Amino acid sequence: MKTRNNLVHWCLLVLFFSSAAMAQTYSVTDLGVLPGESASWGTFINSSGQVTGCSDTSSVQSDLCNFVDPGDAFLWSSSNGMQDLGTLPGDDLSIGFYISDTGEIVGSSWNTQTQTGHGFVWTQSSGMVDLGTLIGSSGYSDADAITTNGVIVGESSTSNGGVDAVIWTKSGSGYQIRDVGHLPGAPYTYPYDINNNEQIVGVAYPSSGPTYHGFLWSKAAGWKDLGTLPGGKLSAAYWINSSGIVAGQSTSAKYPNGVAVLWDQSANIHTLGTLPGGTTSYSGYISDSEVALGQSTVSGGDLHAFIWTKKTGLQDLNTMIPPNSGWDLNHAGGMNKAGQIVGFGTINGTTHGFLLTP
Numbered sequence: 135m136k137t138r139n140n141l142v143h144w145c146l147l148v149l150f151f152s153s154a155a156m157a158q159t160y161s162v163t164d165l166g167v168l169p170g171e172s173a174s175w176g177t178f179i180n181s182s183g184q185v186t187g188c189s190d191t192s193s194v195q196s197d198l199c200n201f202v203d204p205g206d207a208f209l210w211s212s213s214n215g216m217q218d219l220g221t222l223p224g225d226d227l228s229i230g231f232y233i234s235d236t237g238e239i240v241g242s243s244w245n246t247q248t249q250t251g252h253g254f255v256w257t258q259s260s261g262m263v264d265l266g267t268l269i270g271s272s273g274y275s276d277a278d279a280i281t282t283n284g285v286i287v288g289e290s291s292t293s294n295g296g297v298d299a300v301i302w303t304k305s306g307s308g309y310q311i312r313d314v315g316h317l318p319g320a321p322y323t324y325p326y327d328i329n330n331n332e333q334i335v336g337v338a339y340p341s342s343g344p345t346y347h348g349f350l351w352s353k354a355a356g357w358k359d360l361g362t363l364p365g366g367k368l369s370a371a372y373w374i375n376s377s378g379i380v381a382g383q384s385t386s387a388k389y390p391n392g393v394a395v396l397w398d399q400s401a402n403i404h405t406l407g408t409l410p411g412g413t414t415s416y417s418g419y420i421s422d423s424e425v426a427l428g429q430s431t432v433s434g435g436d437l438h439a440f441i442w443t444k445k446t447g448l449q450d451l452n453t454m455i456p457p458n459s460g461w462d463l464n465h466a467g468g469m470n471k472a473g474q475i476v477g478f479g480t481i482n483g484t485t486h487g488f489l490l491t492p
Contacts, residue, residue: 158454158492159454159455159456159492160451160454160455160475160490160491160492161455161456161490161491162455162456162459162461162463162488162489162490163212163488163489163490163491164481164486164487164488165185165187165210165216165476165486165487165488165489166215166216166486166487167189167216167486168189168205168206168208168216168218170191171189171190171191171205171206172190172191172192172193172484173189173190173191173192173193173195173198173478173484173485173486174187174188174189174190174208174216174478174485174486174487175187175188175198175199175465175477175478175485175487176210176467176468176476176477176478176487176488176489177199177229177230177231177232177467177468177476178230178231178232178233178467178468178476179233179468179469179470179474179475179476179489180233180234180235180237180470181235181470181471181472182211182235182237183211183212183470183472183474183489184209184210184211184233184237185208185209185210185211185233185476185487185489186207186208186209186210186230186231186232186233186239186241187199187207187208187210187229187230187476187487188205188206188207188208188227188228188229188230189205189206189208189216189218189487190203190204190205190206190227191203191204191205192205192485195464195478195480195485198478198485199229201227201242201244201246201249201251202246203227203246204226204227204246205227205228205229206218206219206220206221206227206228207219207220207221207228207229207230207239207241207243207256208230209230209233209237209239209256210487210489219239219256219261219262220261220262221243221244221262222243222251222252222254222262222264224245225243225244225245225251226244226245226246226247227243227244227245227246227251228241228242228243228244228254228262229241229242229244230256231277231278231279232278232279232280234280234282235282237257237258238255238256238257238280238284239255239256239257240253240254240255240256240277240278240279240280240286240288241253241254241256241277242254242276242277243262243264250273250274251274251275251276252264252265252266252267252273252274252275252276253265253275253276253277253278253286253288253290253302254277255277255280255286255302255309263308263309265277265286265288265302265309265311266309266311267290267291267311268290268291268292268293268298268300268311268313269293270292270293271290271291271292271293272291272295273291274290274291274297275288275289275290275291275300276288276289276290276324277302278325278326278327278328278336279325279326279327279328280328281328281329281330281332282330283330284303284304285301285302285303285328285332286301286302286303286309287299287300287301287325287327287328287334288300288302288325289323289324289325289336290311290313292313294321296316296321296322296323297316297321297322297323297324298313298314298315298316298323299314299315299316299323299324299325299334299336299351300312300313300314301314301328301332314334314351315357316338316357317338317347317349317351317357317359318357319340319341320338320339320340320341320346320347320349321339321340321341322338322339322340322341323336323337323338323339323349324336324337324338324339325351326371326372326373326418327372327373327374328374329374329375329376329378330376331352331376331378332352332353333350333351333352333374333378334350334351334352334374335348335349335350335351335360335371335372335373335374335380335382336348336349336370336371336372337349337370337371338359345367345368346368346369346370347359347360347361347362347368347369347370348360348361348369348370348371348380348382348384348397349371350371350374350380350397350401358401360380360382360397360401360403361403362384362385362386362403363384363385363386363387363389363393363395363403363405364386364387365385365386365387365388366384366385366386366387366389367385368384368385368392369382369383369384369385369395369403370382370383370384370416371397372416372417372418372419373417373418373419373420374420375420375421375422375424376422377399377422377424378399379396379397379398379399379420379424380396380397380420381394381395381396381417381418381419381420381426381428382394382395382396382397382416382417382418383395383415383416383417384403384405386405389405389408389413389414391413391414392414392415392416393405393406393407393408393414393415393416394406394407394408394415394416394417394426394428394430394440394442394448395417396417396420396426406426406428406442406447406448407447407448408430408431408448409430409431409432409438409440409448409450410432410433411431411432411433411434412430412431412432412433412438413431414430414431415428415429415430415431415440415448416428416429417442418467419466419467419468419469421469424443424444425441425442425443425469426441426442426443427439427440427441427442427466427467427468427469427475427477428440428442428465428466428467429464429465429466430448432450436462436464437464437465438450438451438452438462438463438464439451439452439463439464439465439466439477439479440466441454441466441475451463451466451475451490454490455490460481460482461479461480461481461488462479462480462481463477463479463488463490464477464478464479464480464485465477465478465479466490472492473492474489474490474491474492475489475490476488476489476490477490
């Protein structure tokens, strides 16, 4: 009986691990780069499989779409490939941060020489539209996300030298800007995302010291400092889903360089940890079905893209693609309802945006 039970147990283990290994795999599509450029990043994907992001001339991954090298926002689709969205007049870099299900893209158009820029909204019919800034500001703004109702969130410099969260709404043939303000005591406030309940998350910096904290804002509840993990000094909030769950990063006593975290609906913070051997991680996306994406270091210090669920914990996306693909997936940052994932990775020694399809 013991032998038979062990055999049954072994068979069950084989079935379990075989089914777990086969639970999810992805094919990889190279998004490519625009003509004359060298690197790309797929930042977000909509329900139709359209991808936006940035293609630029950077030569090192840390400079990719980081307001350093000239480049262009793009719209990618499986049927048309990568379409160059251009820049606002006088600029030499643009980045598409978010694409809605109706094909509206919001992002930043930038001049890498003067280090100034404006937020934009792009549509196939109107092209790239300058969203402008708050009255009396020094001329900087940025657009980061858009709701299904067309409400755009971003930030703008202010007349007193700070940076406030702002919202743009459609007004006639243009857009009207509204100053949301900033986290108390933190006059430099940079939103990253907004959900359909118009809850806003981002990063806020105080007037002195190199510290920053993630924040949550809503019209009903006002401003909330999301704080850090125990022993931590820094945090950042990058994404909020429709339920109010926030994805981001926090430092802690165990992770002085930061670790991926989620804040629940009560703003309690939870650590997601790192991939095996890793010392730092962050999450920049959480879906409505509570699937988180991000990146983590692994043994040796390489960056690997991850996917997280409550059931599986952190999983290395590199283990879920064909082993002979040639890809090293470094970052995952957006997913649509079909489970397609976009990000960037290394292929043939260059950094390209990728699309993973289940």
